[in-house]
Amino acid sequence: MAPSEPPILVTCGLPYANGPCHIGHLRTYVPADIYVRGQKKMGYHPLFICGSDSHGTPIVVNAEERGTTPEELVSLYHDHFDDVFSRMGVEFDYFGNTDDPSNHRRTRSIVEALMDEGHVYEKDIQLAYCPSCDRSLPDRYVEGTCPYCSSPARGDECDQGCGRHLEPGEISDPVCKVCGSKAGYRTQKHYFFRLSAFSDFLIDYLQNLGGTANARNYALEWVKQELKDWCITRNLDWGVKFPGNEDLVVYVWVDAPIGYISFTEEWALRAEGDWERYWRKPSRIVHFIGGDIVYHHCIFWPAMLKGAGYTLPTAVVASGMLKIDNKTFSKSRGYVLWVIDDYLERGLHPDLLRYYLASYTSHTKELNFSWKIFAEKVNGELVGALGNFVNRAVTFTAKNFEGTVPVGNLDPEVTAKIEAAVVEVKAALAECEFKKLADGAMALADYGNVYFQANEPWKLAKVDRVRCAAVLKNCLQIGKALSILFQPVMPDKMESAWRQLGLSGAAAEALFDDALVPVEEGRRLGVPEHIFDKMDDSMVSDLEEIFKNRVAGLEGKKVEGGEEKMTPIKFEDFKRLDIRIASVKEAETIKGSEKLLRLIVDIGSEERQIVAGIAKSYRPEDLVGRNIVVLTNLEPARLFGVESRGMLLAGELDGSAVLLAPERETPPGTKIR
Known part of the structure; x- marks a missing residue:
């Protein structure tokens, strides 16, 4: 990236430190990692930031039920997610924690800036209160009925109906989730952000926001309706103390996105970088999020940044929903894939799941996971097409040309196919269409298999070794291109392919355009080996049985705050x-x-x-x-x-x-x- 170009910052929605990692989390983090790796292959140097979302009522509730402290619970799951991301090849430049002192300081600084600009005011509100527990009931401590659609709702969100954000005191028929008693209301002083004053700004901003249309359109629909001012304080001990009133803490959806800024600060301290280059000056800020938190990232967050004088995000990339075995994703019913227990500890390679998440469907559409489809994609596409081609090219060349890259000219048709694949992959990356990226690269593997079969190098080796050498050199060139194009999706497996091809350096260091740089003649190849292993029917059956057994065993259970609870x-x-x-x-x-x-x-x-x-x-x-x-x-x-x-x-x-x-x-x- 030229010094004059704005720097790129990529973030992921913060995993909530209240339960283990599942495939729904990876629907955000793996595509974001692919995007970052792809940007590097375009010659850019993006900064990749994430961290644990550590505050909020659910964590307090869960810690109380476990007999532990919020700090200990957050530490447990922070380490868990850090480990999972590392094992899945998701490489953040910094992975922070919103309870770190830096985030407390930055949050208070931004809130104070909003107060100084007149964007925050005091207001007396009716807040749910449980007389039996003798406590206020913020957010997840209370449940009841949505006042807008009459669906069952929890304290700050109509999670089973219209999906609307609910302000404190809005929920109807409140019930205490701790003891089950009917709750009442008490008048308390809280602080509000004048979100309604940012309506015109948000409409203009969202119309030019990059990323995916589902995020932009969803947010515009809400903004064009009446925007209500936003209560930004809660009655909790756990969280960032509100400036000037330390009996209250800042609402978690204020300090969580501010973590993007404080994590950048922490990275800058370690790397001797400049955090203000990303958050105070022109930059490209790209947020990868789940589709359920569009409201917060496209409405609350840019309004706060605008009010406090920080750089605005340039793109929001929101993923589609998720199904497991064609059933709605549900932890309580067992329709979930736990990343460690159900996948990594079964001995399955992380890159296989990365490929599935990228290639199954468009990023904004509904993704369905099933072991049967997973095995079909592994066996048919990775083993049968990609792995088969690279293995045939390396094995046959090593056998017939003493383990070195033979001499020969590149076929113009082969060069054109590689060039077209590079163009398609670059375009798909710009659109955040990771299926198009994977399909474009896989089409080149399919072409490679057809090219190899049509030219019959096993026959040419006996009658025309010059022509055989040229054919195999073209195959190795296609193999090099595939290693580069697929590297963002399957980083570990493509390093294996790169070594077998005898290429210098690493696949991670190569740019997309290097796919057209001819392989070096006379260079020694690596040891041929299968890149991917076939999944046999018995293995698939075992994985399906484990899944079915869990679903059957979880009938009658529900999950709240990351914890399973038995219904009577x-x-x-x-x-x-x-x-x-x-x-x-x-x-x-x-x-x-x-x-x-x-x-x-x-x-x-x-x-x-x-x-x-x-x-x-x-x-x-x-x-x-x-x-x-x-x-x-x-x-x-x-x-x-x-x-x-x-x-x-x-x-x-x-x-x-x-x-x-x-x-x-x-x-x-x-x-x-």
């Missing part, structure tokens, strides 16, 4: 559970799994095989002879190819399983009542 059941339902004391006869690890053990247990009337996810908490040899508690009438399931006919019962403490057991020796088969 009748005593007759409990009596249907056949829970017994069992004795462990055998125990062993299951090959390929870090979490699962295979147990043979005596339940009195027979011996059963059970698969249990306790390998990280118990050694097999320590389990033999122990009495445990087992649910025996659970529908059989196959986990990693091993049938499980029952489920042992255990609690969880600090992330480790704790087996339930009778307090004294009890015969196997004894029923729990």
Whole structure:
């Protein structure tokens, strides 16, 4: 990037530090990472910033229920997300925390600037109050009915109906979520941001906002309706203290996006950079977000920045919704893919999921995940097309030309195909259409396979080695182009391809235009190996069984604040559970799994095989002879190819399983009542 061009800052919506990472999170972070890597291949030097969203009522509620502090809960999930992003190849330049002192300072500074400019005022409001708990009920402490569409709603959002942001005191029929009692209202003084005064500015701003049309159009629709002033304070101890009234904290949707600025400051301190170059001077600021937080990023956030005198975002890229196995995404019903437990710990490579997220559908459309479709894309596109071509090109060249790049001229048709693919990938990146990017690169792999097959180098090797050399050099050139074009999507796998092709440097360092730079003749190739492994039917069946078993096991549960909560059941339902004391006869690890053990247990009337996810908490040899508690009438399931006919019962403490057991020796088969 030339010094005169404005710098580029890319951010992702901050993951809420209140629960583990799932595929819905990655729908934002993986495309953003692809975009950043792609910008680097265009010759730019974007700064990539993110961090944990650490404040707000849900975290306080969850911490109270767990018997821990908000600080400890946030630390747990901050480290969790940092680890997941690293393992998934999402490389932020800085990953911060909105509870860091720098964000407290920057938030208070911006709020003070808004107050100095007359954009903030005091107002007495009616706030939900629980007489039983003797406490105010901000946000997620209260639930009731949306006053606009009459749907069930939580304190600050109509999450099951019209999706409208709700101000404190707006919710109808309030109920305390802590004790379930009917809540009343009390008059309290709070602070409001004059959002209504920014209506004309927002309409002009949004009409020129870059990014995806779904974000721009959704926000414009809201702004053209009546904009209400925005309450920016809450009755909590956890959060950024409000300047001039430390009995209140700043609303989380004020300090969370300000984290983008404070994280840039923290990066600047470490890298000897200039944060004001991004936030006080002309720059290109691109926000990647989920479709559910458009309102906050396209209305609240630019109005705050405008009022406080900061640089405005130039683009907002909002993702479409998500389904799991054609069912609406739902953690409470089990229609979710947990990134660590369901994917990474199954031994699946991160780049396969990155490719699926990029190539399944347009970024703004609904994405459906299923193991069947996942396997079809891996086997058909990655193994069958891309991997097959690179492997054939390298293997055949190594075998027939002593492991070096042969001498030959590039075919004009091949050069034209590569050039067209580069143009298409660049255009797709500019449009944030990652499926077009992946499809454009994969079309080149398909062409490579056709070219290889049509020219029959296995025959040319016997009758025309000069022509054979030229054909294989063209194949290696296509392989180089594929490594470069796919690198933003599958960074690790493309480095493998790059090494096999014997290219200098790294695929990550190559620009898109380098795809047309001829491979160096006489250069030694790497060792040929398969880049991608085929997923066999049994593996897919096992993954589907795990998913189906979880869905069946979660019937009757719901998730709130990242925590599963059981809904009430009748005593007759409990009596249907056949829970017994069992004795462990055998125990062993299951090959390929870090979490699962295979147990043979005596339940009195027979011996059963059970698969249990306790390998990280118990050694097999320590389990033999122990009495445990087992649910025996659970529908059989196959986990990693091993049938499980029952489920042992255990609690969880600090992330480790704790087996339930009778307090004294009890015969196997004894029923729990």
